[in-house]
Amino acid sequence: MKIAFIGLGNMGGPMAKNLLKAGHEVLAVDLNAKAVAELVAAGAEAGDLASACRCPVVVTMLQAGHQVAGIYLGDNGLLAKLEAGTLVIDSSTIDAATAKKVHQAAAEKGIDFVDAPVSGGTAGANAGTLTFIVGGSDQAFERAKTVLDAMGANIFHAGLGGAGQVAKICNNMLLSVLMAGTCEALKLGMAHGLDPLVLSNIMKVSSGGNWVLEKYNPVPGVMDNAPASNGYQGGFMSQLMSKDLELAMGAAGEVAAPVPMGSLARSLYQMHNKKGNGAKDFSSLLALFEE
Ligand code: NAD
Structure with missing residues (x-):
């Protein structure tokens, strides 16, 4: 499965490496060229937001709600460009209100979105033993689980959109x-x-x-x-x-x-x-x- 991974910082970098280890193809996207180069050295392909739009799965691991809204929402946001049926996972820790807005916009486009923040720190990210706390529909949760299994040891379905946050x-x-x-x-x-x-x-x-x-x-x-x-x-x-x-x-x-x-x-x-x-x-x- 080709997965665009956006946000390769302290957490996203090692999480994306675990996707590579599990046999997925990874498109590495970050504003920081050094973070992208590190992923490319581990076997990923360097990408940007335009190339991310052609992937069937997108994962984001950003710092805050305004960044998540900036990436996904609005006329130039990813949700306006992704194919219907794409699976989108946001693992950033953000406010539930922004997560719900992204859920709503994704549903209007026929995109399966989950908010899936994590617990376990950088050690858990490196070891692939994170806890994922997921909000979204049953269908989106089941699809997301197949990707999250490569990065985590415990995957919880907390409830509907925003419940993970x-x-x-x-x-x-x-x-x-x-x-x-x-x-x-x-x-x-x-x-x-x-x-x-x-x-x-x-x-x-x-x-x-x-x-x-x-x-x-x-x-x-x-x-x-x-x-x-x-x-x-x-x-x-x-x-x-x-x-x-x-x-x-x-x-x-x-x-x-x-x-x-x-x-x-x-x-x-x-x-x-x-x-x-x-x-x-x-x-x-x-x-x-x-x-
Ligand atoms: P970080 O700052 O190390 O990583 C964020 C990355 O996103 C950076 O590499 C940055 O360059 C990139 N980025 C920002 N805007 C971007 C954009 N528009 N396009 C592409 N890349 C962009 O942060 P982190 O420690 O990895 O934390 C990420 C999230 O995970 C936060 O919400 C944090 O609260 C949560 N979290 C962190 C930990 C931890 O132990 N570090 C544990 C659990 C949850």
Whole structure:
């Protein structure tokens, strides 16, 4: 199957490589020529939005809703140019309202569209073990699953159009709270002279155990493959966590849901990013507890 993959960043790059490994042909599209060259070296063909229109499957992995709307909607958008029957998968984490607009426009053109944001980080993208949280019709979900299986270990059908984004935002709001709490606890122990590795090993198997301690320790040197041990580079940028928390606040406002923990985490990430840390991995929040 020929798949146009648009957005070959920290997540999209390794995801597209897993499509190649599974035997798909990949058309690599990104504004960043270096990202395209890396995919071409792995066996993909370099492409652009015009050549993407001739592919039966299109996947996007962009940062935010305005980029997704810019690519798909309007007279010059992809949906105006793609053949009816094309399968389109957007794995970016964006607001559910934009996702619903793209669903509507795709349905009018007879295109099967799913919102399919992911969880699992860059490690999951590299290993092909991502969790995909999918919103869309049963038919679109079944078609998308055959593509997503090459990049993920868990593929969930959350509900109709936009449901994937709502579930993903709930998850990331919880993750931000877990990261902030884990940084706080580790820093308290370290201030009392505890070794962060020993403390992490204790909490990991105790009642404070969580995904951050299991897979994403924020203290440099505790976990070799975590972004913290790589200068906080190459993971999930703090500014993207802030973006997700803004989406969560918007979603909470729509239904008047109280989200006190999420709002506090949002403020912590805003403070952290204002200090120039937006491009660092989100586990760099640890620095906020050093001051
Ligand atoms: P990224 O910034 O590394 O990658 C985005 C890529 O899109 C860049 O390479 C950029 O050049 C490209 N791009 C932007 N506009 C484009 C356009 N018009 N045409 C072609 N290419 C374009 O971001 P990322 O970390 O890969 O995150 C992507 C999405 O996945 C975000 O919505 C993020 O919230 C979500 N996400 C990220 C992680 C993570 O750990 N990084 C985990 C889960 C979900």
